[in-house]
Amino acid sequence: MQSSEESIVVKRSHSDGSRVSYIKPPISRERTEGELSILKKEFSTDDHTISINELVEKYETDLARGLTRHHAAVLLMKNGPNCLIPPPSKPQWRILAGFLFHGFAGLLWIGAILSFIGYGIAFYDNPNPPKDQLYLATFGFCHESANLAIMDTFKNLIPKMATVIRDGRIIEIPTEELVLGDLVEIKGGDIVPADIRITLCRGVKVDNSPITGESEMQPRSTECTDRDPLETQNLVFYGTHVAEGVGTGIVIACGDDTLMGRIAGLTSSIEPLEMPIKKELRQFNTIISIVAIVTGITGMLVTMTACLTLTAKTMANNNCLVKNLEGIETLGSTNVICSDKTGTLTQNKMTVSHFFYDGFTIDVLGNSEAIQRTVAFKRLCRVAMLCNNAEFKPTQEKIPIHKRELIGDAMDVAILRAMETYIGHTKNYRFERPKIMEIPFNSTNKYQVSIHEILGEKINLIAMKGAPEKIIERCSTYIFEDATIMLTPDKRKELNQVLLNLGYMGERVLGFADFVLPPDTYPLGYPFNTESQNFPLTKLRFLGFISMVDPPRLGVLDAVEKCRSAGIRVIMITGDHPITAVSIAKKVGIISQYNETVYDVALRKDTSASLLTDDDRRQCTAAVITGTELREMPQVELENVLMTYAEIVFARTSPQQKLNIVEALQALGLIVAVTGDGINDSPALRKADIGISMGIMGSDVSKEAADMILLDDNFSSIVTGIEAGRIVFDNLKKSIAYVLTSNVPEIVPFIFFILLGLPRTLSIMSILLIDVGTDLWPAISLAYESAEADIMSRMPRDASIDKLITPKLIAFTYLQIGIIQTCAAYSAYFTTMALNGFFYDKLIGIREEWDSEAVNDLTDSYGESWTYKERMYLQRKGYASYFFAIVITQIADAVIVKTRRLSVFQHGMTNWVLNFGIIFEISLAVFVIYCPFVNYAFEFEPISWYSILPSFPFALLIIFYDEIRRYIIRHYPDGWIAREIDY
Incomplete structure (x- = not known):
């Protein structure tokens, strides 16, 4: 409650002259850990099992006259209105500020500011870093703001008015004024205004899909048919639809205490786990912060944004709408998909x-x-x-x-469609x-x-x-x-x-x-009467059976098989009957044909599943767990089942149980994707590492809770998303490898400058030109790299081991390719200096004399004297040759990082964005070295072609070396060498 706010009493007048008063509900309410744990427990009540008389006595009402107006007013003032209260939310300006200035972005802003100060506004009047951070912040802000709308989508499910009986009179009141014990009338077309126990029923059928996910109409009656409140026929629930019939019932729960209210409270209060890619980027930020290479971050942020955005666009063209860009990579890292059945694996259309x-x-x-x-x-x-x-x-x-x-009814529709087809x-x-x-x-x-x-x-x-x-x-x-x-x-x-x-x-x-x-006896025109039943209903003639099924979607079997090949388990979680669930699971490959469930064993032994012995059950190689069994199952036992059986179907599950299954899988260290379309799925969608909602049949609540929406409601589209997610991670890793490699030849000159006393071989302007000039296009173009042929035959990456930045990646970029690039750059530099009279032994230790404006007679290896001005001219030639050598070897680097395992000759050079990027890289290098005035601005002087000739063998060496490395990884994947060199 809003303890800090003064209680406000709302007074309202009705058209019949009556007045009601109640305390205005708080705008929001933060739930404690204790309240959240209660919401996670199964919905339970005994109001459907006790007799009608006991129910009337419990709620102090009357079956004929309902509550008195006075008693209803007292209850309304005491318990508050019948409405849903959301958890507190952050102001939107704080959300946006958080995304603009979080840890990863903070370093970027600092880098941009330092760039402005250090190198002048002229060169950075339109810096990339802030703009790209605005892109990312906007994506994050929109996603977080959408989360705030979850409670609003729940409120859209609530009817405005309700028909009640008070003081023996039928009146219509605002739904929020309903109280416990109210006698409510419902009819076909209504939305149920509260949780209600049916006391009078004439042909009532309800659509419970908002809370069960199953669209088949459920008949209601006055009798308790099951101790489980979700299965019994004498309860109707807040927010569900009355399909047909008329009925009367007593309100047994209002607002946040209803089943719908519990689901809403659970969904909006759950804190989703941090996505794996966020952890990776935070680690990347830490590593780069330590080495303080701000420009590296600049290129990587642009690359990451481009990679995720381009993939999101591609996925949208394949019916996957991505709400959270980081979710793309998470889907690629998924170990388990918990899939709903109806409408996702099946067509959601009953068919004969x-x-x-x-x-x-x-x-x-x-x-x-x-x-x-x-x-x-x-x-x-x-x-x-x-x-x-x-x-x-x-x-x-x-x-x-x-x-x-x-x-019409789904089964009638299926039969009539079949009759139109066959007759x-x-x-x-x-x-x-x-x-x-x-x-x-x-x-x-x-x-x-x-x-x-x-x-x-x-x-x-x-x-x-x-x-x-x-x-x-x-x-x-x-x-x-x-x-x-x-x-x-x-x-x-x-x-x-x-x-x-x-x-x-x-x-x-x-x-x-x-x-x-x-x-x-019964001529045409005979007065048939249903009350007296003046016609026979026995001794009829049996004609046959017609069976119906909601058939699997085309392509789902193939999609499940692809998931299995990619090391991803698919678990079905449905509210449907277990036998139906198992049948569909077998048809779509979730349960393999050679694996047996309790129903297969029972059929083989010609008995009932409930009569199987423990020895019979041990023969089962696939598990079928019902909601009733889950209710009695401790979390430890559930985790044991999840580890023991590779193929599992959960049937007749509640929203809380689906959430518990997701949490159990996450407790085992698995990355979990959840699909769903109903309100009942929203807590699990919110809790999952990545929630996937249906675009056609999905409720607004499920869409708001999800990170991704399948526009065609087709499970097969998830496989496209998984492949895209894996491509994202691969390409980000390739981009990081490409960007980090050139840091070695950028850093080493400053180390040698201090330790060996060498003249400066690379200027600050050259470093900036590499990081935000020649390297930028190729780095971004790696986001366009197509999938490697084996990408969907690999096991999902272990997020605790296979990270974006790993010691093996650092060793590959800094200690292998980076060293070769440094050797190439120094070969070009020393060649240039030697061609002009300074051999490498002469350059060691002359830093102070070289940089001194007072020294105008420094002799070279031939004894020739060099003035300070002549030395600076030669130094700019050295800068140019060193810079151009880095560009040449970075082209080789771009070629080798295109693939992580396959030979580049197998993968090919089909990425024309990268091909043009390489042309751009060379063109830019030539332009800044040979164009008058431009070269002076970047501290370069034109060089001869043989000055950079020594760098080409090193470029070829890089390609040759990495081909051997990838050959070992492909052919000896389990060897210790492969494990050590596979980054």
């Missing part, structure tokens, strides 16, 4: 997959030719079309059937067989009945569909080809086995039956 009739099960998914159009099939399709409330939207006749939009003209067919009576499906009967006039035959037909076991028990005969046969016990057993097999395939199965009413 099997027909059972005439004793055969026919797979029609992508194989409609298999259908035998017998009399039994036609009778089955007749009931499937008639006992169906789905409808095609009008004016779609010219659109392909699979793309047409329908209105056709369903609208005319139904018109000629009008419905005259219907008993809607309900959770008690578990069937739907409709009666139709068959005008052509002048008869009435009963059509029934529903839960297969309920349909079978109401039938006494079955159809085989064109004959009606008695349904014997053996035949019933056979049907139950078919049903079991379809069930183990994870499919939704409906049974179908019909009954032709005798025309003498």
Whole structure:
């Protein structure tokens, strides 16, 4: 609560003249560690298990009259309004300032300021460092600001008004004025205004996808059907949608105490882990700070920005919208992907997959030719079309059937689409067989009945569909080809086995039956009555089964296989039934065909999974863990399961359980990516190292909580992102290797200047020209480097070992390539000086005389005297030759860092941005050395071609040396030499 703020009492008048008062809720509330740990626990209540009378007594309400206005006002003043209170947030100016002046940026600003002071505004009137830092700060600021909007997206789910019964009168009030014990009315099209226990129900179905992630409509009733509040049918939850029906219920939780409020509080209060690449850059900052090479940071920041931005653009073209640039590399480092099922791995569209009739099960998914159009099939399709409330939207006749939009329940929609495909003209067919009576499906009967006039035959037909076991028990005969046969016990057993097999395939199965009413007893126009039920619902004729499945998306199987090849585990976490989850997991490759779960073992042993012994369960090579099992599982045991089984499916999970799974994986040191589209996924998306939301079906809350959005909702797009992330890390490492290498020949001249007394061989202006001139384009162009051929066959990098900056990288750049570059530069320098009379032995120890303006008779190796002015002219030639040698060897360096393992001859020179960068590098070097006035500004003088000739063998040596190094890494990857030289 806002302890520092004075409580404000809000007074409001209603249209009926009544007034209410309540304390204005705080703008924000910071949750303690204790409160956060409570939010992480499973949602639990006993309000759905106690009797209605006990519930009425607990909340001091009345089933007929509701609360009194006075009592409601007292409760509102005591408990506060029914609304969500967000955690405190930083002012946006502080967020922006944080990104502009954090540790990595601070050194950059200092470097820029020192550059202004030390070298004059003329050369730095538009310095790159601050501009690039503004780019990065803007990206970070936008991402952090978006996080502040998470609670706003939750608030968008809340209805403005609610219908309540108070003092026996039905009134409409603002939702925030609801209190515990209020008697609330709900109807189709409403958003549930609080957590409510159903007391009166007429055909209510709700869409619980905001909290479960599963889009199938759930029937509600007044009966407690499960001790788990998320599974029982007598509760409806805040923010979910009422699809159809009408009902009344008692409010049992408001605002932050609702299930939705807990999810919102958890999502907005979770602090996401620092991304691995952030740690890498912080380490990079520390290392560079120690050696104080500010210009190196300048080039690297530009390179990093370019690399991440270019990759983000490429990923957007491949349906991956990146909200947080640093998340790109994190995805490439991922060890585990925790994927939702519905809509990510599957199409989120129920599709008819099997027909059972005439004793055969026919797979029609992508194989409609298999259908035998017998009399039994036609009778089955007749009931499937008639006992169906789905409808095609009008004016779609010219659109392909699979793309047409329908209105209705998901299963009805799937069946009607199939009927239009296999039979056709369903609208005319139904018109000629009008419905005259219907008993809607309900959770008690578990069937739907409709009666139709068959005008052509002048008869009435009963059509029934529903839960297969309920349909079978109401039938006494079955159809085989064109004959009606008695349904014997053996035949019933056979049907139950078919049903079991379809069930183990994870499919939704409906049974179908019909009954032709005798025309003498039930003539056309007969007054059928659902109340008195003056028609038979037993001794029907069984027609068959139709099963449906939400089929896997195209390409997901291949994507999962690519993940496996890349050393990435894919774990399914879903709110769906475990059998359905396992079936999809097998179809998409999350569970390999040769691995067995408890359901496979049970099917093999012809028993139930719940009856398996411990010895049977030990035969399982893949794990299926339900939410009920997770609830009783200590964290240590969960971590043990995650380490023991490579292939795991979690089913019937809650938002808190999904979060616990992510935290357990992170506790094992794994980098975790989480996909999700529902509000229920948002805590896990927020906690994950990288959260991935769906762009089409994803809720606004999940999109705000995520770091990346899949614009096509397709799991396959994640593989593209993983490859892009790996390319980012590779290319950043290549850029660092390229930039750091030239630091050695830049630093050594100053060491030799002091220790050996050599004249200066490189000027400060030359160093700046290399770092922000000749090196800049090639360094940035490495961001455009394509993936190496083996990039998706490598294991994910170990973030604790394989860092951007490693001792091996330092050894490679400073002690190997850097030393060769230094030798090349000094060879060119000494050649230039020797051609002008100063051999290297003569140069050692003459620093003070060389730099003294008073000495105008310094003799060279031939005894010739040199004035101070002549020496400075020669020194500028030395600068030019040393500088040009660095440029030549940096070109060789750019060629070798293109690949980390493959030969450059295998990888090729296809990066034309780099190729043009090399041309630019040479052109710039020639320009600053040979262009009059420009060369003087950079302290150069023109040199002869043979002055730099000694640097070319060293450039070739660099390429030759690194080819050997990469050959050893490719062919002897496990040898100690390869381990030591692979940076």
